[in-house]
Amino acid sequence: MLSKNKIKFITALQKKKNREEEKLFVIEGDKLVREFLNANIRLKILVAKPEFINSLTSDKLSLSDETESVSFGELRQLSSLKTPHNALAVVEKAEPGFDQSRIFQQLSVALDGVQDPGNLGTIIRAAAWFGISHIVCSNDSVDVHNPKVIQATMGAILHVQIYYADLLEYLAGARKKSIRVFGTMLEGESVYSNELADKGIILLGNESKGISPDLIPFISDRIYIPGTGSSKPGIDSLNVGMAASIVFSEFSRRN
Amino acid sequence: MLSKNKIKFITALQKKKNREEEKLFVIEGDKLVREFLNANIRLKILVAKPEFINSLTSDKLSLSDETESVSFGELRQLSSLKTPHNALAVVEKAEPGFDQSRIFQQLSVALDGVQDPGNLGTIIRAAAWFGISHIVCSNDSVDVHNPKVIQATMGAILHVQIYYADLLEYLAGARKKSIRVFGTMLEGESVYSNELADKGIILLGNESKGISPDLIPFISDRIYIPGTGSSKPGIDSLNVGMAASIVFSEFSRRN
Numbered sequence: 001m002l003s004k005n006k007i008k009f010i011t012a013l014q015k016k017k018n019r020e021e022e023k024l025f026v027i028e029g030d031k032l033v034r035e036f037l038n039a040n041i042r043l044k045i046l047v048a049k050p051e052f053i054n055s056l057t058s059d060k061l062s063l064s065d066e067t068e069s070v071s072f073g074e075l076r077q078l079s080s081l082k083t084p085h086n087a088l089a090v091v092e093k094a095e096p097g098f099d100q101s102r103i104f105q106q107l108s109v110a111l112d113g114v115q116d117p118g119n120l121g122t123i124i125r126a127a128a129w130f131g132i133s134h135i136v137c138s139n140d141s142v143d144v145h146n147p148k149v150i151q152a153t154m155g156a157i158l159h160v161q162i163y164y165a166d167l168l169e170y171l172a173g174a175r176k177k178s179i180r181v182f183g184t185m186l187e188g189e190s191v192y193s194n195e196l197a198d199k200g201i202i203l204l205g206n207e208s209k210g211i212s213p214d215l216i217p218f219i220s221d222r223i224y225i226p227g228t229g230s231s232k233p234g235i236d237s238l239n240v241g242m243a244a245s246i247v248f249s250e251f252s253r254r255n
Numbered sequence: 256m257l258s259k260n261k262i263k264f265i266t267a268l269q270k271k272k273n274r275e276e277e278k279l280f281v282i283e284g285d286k287l288v289r290e291f292l293n294a295n296i297r298l299k300i301l302v303a304k305p306e307f308i309n310s311l312t313s314d315k316l317s318l319s320d321e322t323e324s325v326s327f328g329e330l331r332q333l334s335s336l337k338t339p340h341n342a343l344a345v346v347e348k349a350e351p352g353f354d355q356s357r358i359f360q361q362l363s364v365a366l367d368g369v370q371d372p373g374n375l376g377t378i379i380r381a382a383a384w385f386g387i388s389h390i391v392c393s394n395d396s397v398d399v400h401n402p403k404v405i406q407a408t409m410g411a412i413l414h415v416q417i418y419y420a421d422l423l424e425y426l427a428g429a430r431k432k433s434i435r436v437f438g439t440m441l442e443g444e445s446v447y448s449n450e451l452a453d454k455g456i457i458l459l460g461n462e463s464k465g466i467s468p469d470l471i472p473f474i475s476d477r478i479y480i481p482g483t484g485s486s487k488p489g490i491d492s493l494n495v496g497m498a499a500s501i502v503f504s505e506f507s508r509r510n
Binding site: 118122125126129130131154192225226227228238239241242245246249250252253 | 373377380381384385386409447480481482483493494496497500501504505507508
């Protein structure tokens with residue numbers, strides 16, 4: 001049986017402020033919890049139905065500092081979802097060192113003000129699929145530890161490092177090192193014909209405003225995804241998650 | 256001021272059963288309503304804030320059989336969204352004739368049991384972008400007139416015809432006409448190297464179960480999207496909306 005204080009502590013982590021203070025976040029779902037355990041990540045608290053706990057081997061169970069066996073009703077009290085899963089866990093936020101020169105050696109992603117948790121989740125998932133390991137988000141982007149982002153990544157969060165930074169400074173640094181910045185725009189050169197590189201930064205913008213005017217000067221290659229759509233009313237754009245998937249795929253195909 | 260009966264009538268359309276009985280559905284949002292009007296589609300009922308109504312030209316306004324000027328509070332009562340927009344409208348369901356031989360002459364899409372409204376919306380949006388005009392859904396797929404699907408399509412619904420059919424029969428018909436069926440799977444030939452065609456059917460499966468076993472024999476080309484992901488735990492797949500975007504892009508690039 002969970003104490004009221006513990007319920008309060010865990011549900012408080014649905015708020016960004018509390019996640020930042022505690023340096024903790026919540027993962028939900030049998031599959032996600034198993035994936036964290038399989039990656040040997042320590043859980044601060046594991047809260048799950050007895051069947052789930054019993055299904056874990058003892059070496060996995062020992063990765064949890066504190067394990068609470070609970071009823072479905074108790075899980076419902078903790079969950080950010082309409083229908084809770086059988087398990088959730090509180091995990092320490094990884095705070096990866098922001099080693100820019102290492103990131104510059106690879107193909108990476110920068111996100112300027114992506115707001116929708118589902119979109120960030122999709123982008124992380126696509127990045128993981130195509131072997132992109134680093135995403136640098138502007139400070140006003142949605143928090144990667146938001147429960148909806150975590151849910152949408154489906155475990156891909158384990159394979160991609162996410163950083164928050166001032167993109168103006170970051171891209172200025174990239175320019176100094178002559179790193180190409182591929183800005184996805186509504187016009188430019190077709191992503192199919194641009195000479196893509198195996199390193200550089202793919203810059204994607206906010207859902208409605210696109211890339212901020214002050215970042216545009218740092219773009220070395222404006223790329224767009226040609227569509228018949230652009231000429232018809234009502235098809236004004238692909239969403240940023242779809243655009244990311246297509247652009248990552250095209251870089252991956254050519255490299 | 257809206258009557259109680261009218262409120263009941265409009266909110267009832269959030270249910271599939273009622274949409275089918277009335278052959279009506281609801282579109283929400285200033286932008287979407289404007290796009291329907293710009294496409295000269297008649298509105299059975301337009302419900303909007305006075306500012307929105309006043310912003311319409313009289314020829315557009317005359318496309319609405321019944322126009323109700325309401326407060327934000329009234330819109331909130333009608334809306335399926337947390338935060339209602341300034342306008343919504345009740346529209347007659349278009350029931351396009353299912354002319355299979357015409358569809359077979361083009362590149363089209365078949366969806367086997369796609370359940371998530373957001374995914375169907377994304378797929379319609381991607382189809383519209385890449386000039387694909389026909390999507391045939393299995394009868395157990397999510398209803399295209401579900402408010403969440405309509406919302407996710409962002410107007411692309413105006414450019415893509417959606418049909419519901421028995422896919423077993425439909426694909427059997429395609430085979431008789433020697434139409435290629437490109438099934439997106441986790442294995443097969445890379446979508447980047449398969450010899451794609453400018454006509455045929457792209458078949459996408461259910462979010463968790465993939466393509467039904469009884470449809471697999473109709474696939475002429477098994478295609479997959481290569482990723483580094485497949486080899487790592489926690490990256491088991493791209494979601495169907497992302498896969499659709501990438502595959503449509505690849506067909507578009509090559510044709």
